[in-house]
Amino acid sequence: GNSVTQMEGPVTLSEEAFLTINCTYTATGYPSLFWYVQYPGEGLQLLLKATKADDKGSNKGFEATYRKETTSFHLEKGSVQVSDSAVYFCALIETDKLIFGTGTRLQVFP
Amino acid sequence: DGGITQSPKYLFRKEGQNVTLSCEQNLNHDAMYWYRQDPGQGLRLIYYSQIVNDFQKGDIAEGYSVSREKKESFPLTVTSAQKNPTAFYLCASSMVMSGTGINEQFFGPGTRLTVL
Numbered sequence: 001g002n003s004v005t006q007m008e009g010p011v012t013l014s015e016e017a018f019l020t021i022n023c024t025y026t027a028t029g030y031p032s033l034f035w036y037v038q039y040p041g042e043g044l045q046l047l048l049k050a051t052k053a054d055d056k057g058s059n060k061g062f063e064a065t066y067r068k069e070t071t072s073f074h075l076e077k078g079s080v081q082v083s084d085s086a087v088y089f090c091a092l093i094e095t096d097k098l099i100f101g102t103g104t105r106l107q108v109f110p
Numbered sequence: 111d112g113g114i115t116q117s118p119k120y121l122f123r124k125e126g127q128n129v130t131l132s133c134e135q136n137l138n139h140d141a142m143y144w145y146r147q148d149p150g151q152g153l154r155l156i157y158y159s160q161i162v163n164d165f166q167k168g169d170i171a172e173g174y175s176v177s178r179e180k181k182e183s184f185p186l187t188v189t190s191a192q193k194n195p196t197a198f199y200l201c202a203s204s205m206v207m208s209g210t211g212i213n214e215q216f217f218g219p220g221t222r223l224t225v226l
Contacts, residue, residue: 032214034214036217042219043116043200043202043217043218043219043220044153044200044202044215044217045217046214046215046216049214089152089153096141096158096160097143097155097158097168098215100152100153101152102151102152103151103152
């Protein structure tokens with residue numbers, strides 16, 4: 001079946017550092033891909049999405065490119081802030097539901 | 111404001127008791143979902159519903175039950191048969207796009223259930 005694999009965390013960075021969180025997927029066809037963010041004690045918020053190969057999703061300085069050759073959808077940000085500290089989930093659509101990765105915790109220190 | 115509400119935010123129950131978690135949405139979404147999240151883990155799908163009066167089991171439905179009598183509401187009951195119910199429960203909803211399946215899901219703030 002379809003699946004999503006994320007790098008294990010926590011990822012610990014200093015403010016203004018470059019961020020990459022790896023996400024790879026296994027799927028039949030080319031499903032839509034998503035990044036969600038969860039701040040402490042809250043639900044998930046959609047951060048960005050890409051619906052077809054080579055699409056780039058972007059929001060709040062975060063970017064991810066749908067790469068079918070490497071079946072990847074890595075999340076990047078050029079300069080992280082303390083307020084970016086959260087858990088990030090990569091996900092894909094499978095027919096009628098989302099398949100989530102296990103999440104990657106990001107900790108940003110001043 | 112449109113959105114998804116879950117209540118209560120914190121819920122305590124004694125072992126052996128059933129408890130119902132509320133989820134309401136005013137986004138006019140067709141589909142609704144319940145997830146369970148354990149510390150340090152991802153989301154696991156409990157039940158989902160794409161239309162009123164119909165729902166399907168997810169990956170971990172045992173010990174849970176749901177109903178979908180109204181489009182706006184999708185309550186989850188955690189029964190005494192659920193052996194390890196302490197967790198964070200998240201409700202979500204999405205549009206069902208004809209011919210393309212579901213669109214992205216929107217999440218509520220969650221309910222933290224603790225069994226004493």
